[in-house]
Amino acid sequence: MNAPHFSTKERILDAAEELFARNGFAGASLRELTAAAKVNLAAVNYHYGSKDNLVNEVFRRRLDELNSERLAALDDVLAQPAHTLEDLLAAFIRPALSLSIDKPGGATFVRVLARAYAEHNERLRKFLSDNYGQALKAFAAALGACLPHLDKEELYWRIDIIAGALTYAMADFGVIKRRASMSEQTYRERAAEHLIRFAAAGLRAE
Amino acid sequence: MNAPHFSTKERILDAAEELFARNGFAGASLRELTAAAKVNLAAVNYHYGSKDNLVNEVFRRRLDELNSERLAALDDVLAQPAHTLEDLLAAFIRPALSLSIDKPGGATFVRVLARAYAEHNERLRKFLSDNYGQALKAFAAALGACLPHLDKEELYWRIDIIAGALTYAMADFGVIKRRASMSEQTYRERAAEHLIRFAAAGLRAE
DNA sequence: CCGTGGTCCAAACGATCGTTTGAATCATAC
DNA sequence: GTATGATTCAAACGATCGTTTGGACCACGG
Numbered sequence: 001m002n003a004p005h006f007s008t009k010e011r012i013l014d015a016a017e018e019l020f021a022r023n024g025f026a027g028a029s030l031r032e033l034t035a036a037a038k039v040n041l042a043a044v045n046y047h048y049g050s051k052d053n054l055v056n057e058v059f060r061r062r063l064d065e066l067n068s069e070r071l072a073a074l075d076d077v078l079a080q081p082a083h084t085l086e087d088l089l090a091a092f093i094r095p096a097l098s099l100s101i102d103k104p105g106g107a108t109f110v111r112v113l114a115r116a117y118a119e120h121n122e123r124l125r126k127f128l129s130d131n132y133g134q135a136l137k138a139f140a141a142a143l144g145a146c147l148p149h150l151d152k153e154e155l156y157w158r159i160d161i162i163a164g165a166l167t168y169a170m171a172d173f174g175v176i177k178r179r180a181s182m183s184e185q186t187y188r189e190r191a192a193e194h195l196i197r198f199a200a201a202g203l204r205a206e
Numbered sequence: 207m208n209a210p211h212f213s214t215k216e217r218i219l220d221a222a223e224e225l226f227a228r229n230g231f232a233g234a235s236l237r238e239l240t241a242a243a244k245v246n247l248a249a250v251n252y253h254y255g256s257k258d259n260l261v262n263e264v265f266r267r268r269l270d271e272l273n274s275e276r277l278a279a280l281d282d283v284l285a286q287p288a289h290t291l292e293d294l295l296a297a298f299i300r301p302a303l304s305l306s307i308d309k310p311g312g313a314t315f316v317r318v319l320a321r322a323y324a325e326h327n328e329r330l331r332k333f334l335s336d337n338y339g340q341a342l343k344a345f346a347a348a349l350g351a352c353l354p355h356l357d358k359e360e361l362y363w364r365i366d367i368i369a370g371a372l373t374y375a376m377a378d379f380g381v382i383k384r385r386a387s388m389s390e391q392t393y394r395e396r397a398a399e400h401l402i403r404f405a406a407a408g409l410r411a412e
Numbered sequence: 413c414c415g416t417g418g419t420c421c422a423a424a425c426g427a428t429c430g431t432t433t434g435a436a437t438c439a440t441a442c
Numbered sequence: 443g444t445a446t447g448a449t450t451c452a453a454a455c456g457a458t459c460g461t462t463t464g465g466a467c468c469a470c471g472g
Contacts, residue, residue: 164374
């Protein structure tokens, strides 16, 4: 075997994550995917049944952890009697930042996640709703308690904008390129700081 | 001929816009595209040379107009000696809103535009940079003049976030669904109002 | 030692992809 | 009417897609 500590199934997930981020779900073929993973072409169908289900598993591996980390961070903040808006936003943003910085392949997955937002694929949206929906609802309730001047519709509008902006920023999208002199870690930490300040100001507006 | 006022070339562009928005660039095949446009399969290659070039033309048809409208709106704002941050943001956001509401197929194109952001395709990014880059630079200069307390790096960070959030909001992305009772027009007008207030607060922060 | 179940492999399947071809059809000018 | 150039058409091209097949390989319990 090539890498004794990484099974065929794991190598397929890693290669899928990389290729989905680079070429999209429809644009990544199983042939270049299995070539990158150094497994046989039939291994994807053998271990995951189909390409569609492989997409699901790529998300599940990361979203389960990200979701529980966000909810745990939210619980910690809510346990503090006098928490701030910035604390809540940090609880939402920092786990994604940690995934992006600390976990191998995490930055790649965030790009895959942004692709999933851009896809109108019904199955993918259901999958995201199942995994993200509960956490998003919990955050919306906590944010709403901090912002009594906002009605529910206004609050949801703003949370929606924040979630989109976060996904873009974390995925290194957008037109402005980061300077080559700035490290990936510094770049993402500043992104989180800016996004938290920006989002807090936007939520407090009016 | 089927629709005497719409040529084959135009019907291809319309069908391409719709299918690219729904299925992405790689996910939309020329066969379903030409079937939707009610033209022969070979018509795409005859009129546009290749599928890749068809993608370019779909963008060119809309971006040329959006770009000049934004720059014209920016000029109008800059002509007023005492313009506000909200005026500048409106000059950036409202032309896209107008495209989305008033122009037939405009809402569809905004979804295509969001797909282009999600694609890391080098050719597409160059095309966007060529069309959007100059306008974005002009807006950055005007915004920077309104925000002397921000250094260049901080300003570019925040503009980047705004551009991403705008694209998401206009494309009807995000998790929160709009209520069925709210019309598409009302929905998008409120999106612009919220985004302008949100972005202004974020830019002014600290 | 042989059998059994899990894994991997080369090869092929039918389907669909973007593109090309060459003739049919149309509009226009002489 | 006829020649000319633009456009449309059915059909096929080679390539690539996701998936399936049937046997080879390997580890392990009998």
